Amino acid sequence: MAFKSFRNFMEDAVRRYYSSERALKDFFTAPQLDRAFGEALAEFFSQHLSEFEKPSLVELGAGTGILARDILNYYRENYPELFKNIRYYIYEFSPSLIEKQRKVLSEFENVEWVSELPKVEGVIFSNEFFDALPVHVVKEGKELYVDENGNEVWLSLENERVKEFLKRMGYENLNQVVEVCLDCIDMLKRISESLVSGYHVVIDYGYTSEEISRFPEGTVLAYKEHKVVKDFLKEAGNADITAHVNFSALMEYGKDFGLETILFQSQRDFLMHIPTFLNELEKLSWEETPEGIERMSRLKTMLVSMGDKFKVLLQRKSS
Numbered sequence: 227m228a229f230k231s232f233r234n235f236m237e238d239a240v241r242r243y244y245s246s247e248r249a250l251k252d253f254f255t256a257p258q259l260d261r262a263f264g265e266a267l268a269e270f271f272s273q274h275l276s277e278f279e280k281p282s283l284v285e286l287g288a289g290t291g292i293l294a295r296d297i298l299n300y301y302r303e304n305y306p307e308l309f310k311n312i313r314y315y316i317y318e319f320s321p322s323l324i325e326k327q328r329k330v331l332s333e334f335e336n337v338e339w340v341s342e343l344p345k346v347e348g349v350i351f352s353n354e355f356f357d358a359l360p361v362h363v364v365k366e367g368k369e370l371y372v373d374e375n376g377n378e379v380w381l382s383l384e385n386e387r388v389k390e391f392l393k394r395m396g397y398e399n400l401n402q403v404v405e406v407c408l409d410c411i412d413m414l415k416r417i418s419e420s421l422v423s424g425y426h427v428v429i430d431y432g433y434t435s436e437e438i439s440r441f442p443e444g445t446v447l448a449y450k451e452h453k454v455v456k457d458f459l460k461e462a463g464n465a466d467i468t469a470h471v472n473f474s475a476l477m478e479y480g481k482d483f484g485l486e487t488i489l490f491q492s493q494r495d496f497l498m499h500i501p502t503f504l505n506e507l508e509k510l511s512w513e514e515t516p517e518g519i520e521r522m523s524r525l526k527t528m529l530v531s532m533g534d535k536f537k538v539l540l541q542r543k544s545s
């Protein structure tokens with residue numbers, strides 16, 4: 227019988243899922259909650275983009291394109307000079323999402339879709355992208371494989387890069403499931419090579435090495451219609467498979483590629499330091515219309531239920 231490593235299984239399932247029609251309506255992220263999220267990010271990026279004469283923003287995995295739309299709208303209204311100069315690149319692998327993004331962003335002339343990361347000065351960022359990159363799943367010297375019928379098979383761990391990762395991160399003797407995202411490290415390398423000068427920002431749910439013991443069975447989850455699917459090994463391509471991001475690994479391996487961590491905090495703390503977001507909260511707290519009350523509750527979701535689970539990592543490319 228043929229076996230696939232879980233990493234290969236996940237890569238295939240994620241690609242199929244995001245290329246299906248289902249991906250257009252299934253995932254639910256902060257930009258979809260409210261434009262205040264994109265506006266806060268835009269304000270934060272503007273401080274960093276102002277360092278460059280010809281600044282670029284590169285978004286990895288742009289979903290329906292609404293985050294890009296909210297950021298560009300914000301610049302058009304509040305930073306017309308930046309809006310005039312900026313180039314916005316989207317790196318996306320789903321043909322159906324690219325089509326959707328092109329529609330949502332049709333009014334903007336400065337957006338370009340790329341299949342390779344371009345050389346830029348500016349900011350490369352992502353929201354809920356790294357969690358979609360495939361992971362090797364290991365436990366006590368064994369690696370998870372999947373057979374043709376969607377059953378779990380644990381085989382001896384042979385992958386040298388995975389073994390090196392466990393050693394470097396100090397996970398060798400853990401008696402628990404550990405997920406190893408070599409694709410995240412390869413992505414970091416590509417990001418660093420693409421940044422002539424500038425910053426890398428990751429927003430995602432994740433953990434650090436100190437917190438890994440909170441997930442003895444690992445963090446891989448599959449979602450379908452906003453619900454967790456249990457038997458997802460038999461549902462390849464129908465469900466969105468994700469793994470929490472190991473932020474300690476992004477910080478540690480970033481060093482190899484000249485990406486120095488300059489900020490790491492919860493999404494709540496991050497948003498609460500951005501004046502635009504605070505102003506919006508203040509304004510909405512006085513609103514009594516149903517729409518205002520609803521927006522207020524959406525902003526609170528970003529701070530409360532998502533606030534601690536989601537982290538923001540800012541890295542600077544040192545030249």
Ligand SMILES: C[S@@+](CC[C@H](N)C(=O)[O-])C[C@H]1O[C@@H](n2cnc3c(N)ncnc32)[C@H](O)[C@@H]1O
Nearest residue numbers: 244253255257287288289318319320353354358
């Ligand atoms: C959960 S969605 C997040 C979308 C958007 N950033 C948001 O916050 O709404 C993940 C996005 O990453 C894209 N994606 C996932 N894996 C990818 C890969 N390996 N290469 C390029 N895009 C990828 C998906 O197609 C999708 O657009």
